[in-house]
Amino acid sequence: MPDVHLSEETTERLDxxxxxxxxxxxxxxxxxxxxxxxxxxxxxxxxx
Numbered sequence: 001m002p003d004v005h006l007s008e009e010t011t012e013r014l015d016x017x018x019x020x021x022x023x024x025x026x027x028x029x030x031x032x033x034x035x036x037x038x039x040x041x042x043x044x045x046x047x048x
Contacts, residue, residue, distance in 0.1 A: 006014070018027050 014024060014027060017031075018024075
C-alpha cells in the first residue's frame with residue numbers, strides 16, 4: 001500500500017468522522033464507497 005501524507009487539518013477532519021475504534025483504512029474505504037454510490041446515482045439519474 002502506498003504511503004499517504006495528510007495535512008494536520010485533513011487528519012483532524014478524518015478524526016472527527018471516525019467512529020469508535022474505526023481505523024483510517026476503514027474510514028477511507030467507507031468514504032470511497034459513498035463517493036462511488038453517489039457517482040453511480042448521478043450517472044444513472046441522467047439516463048432518463
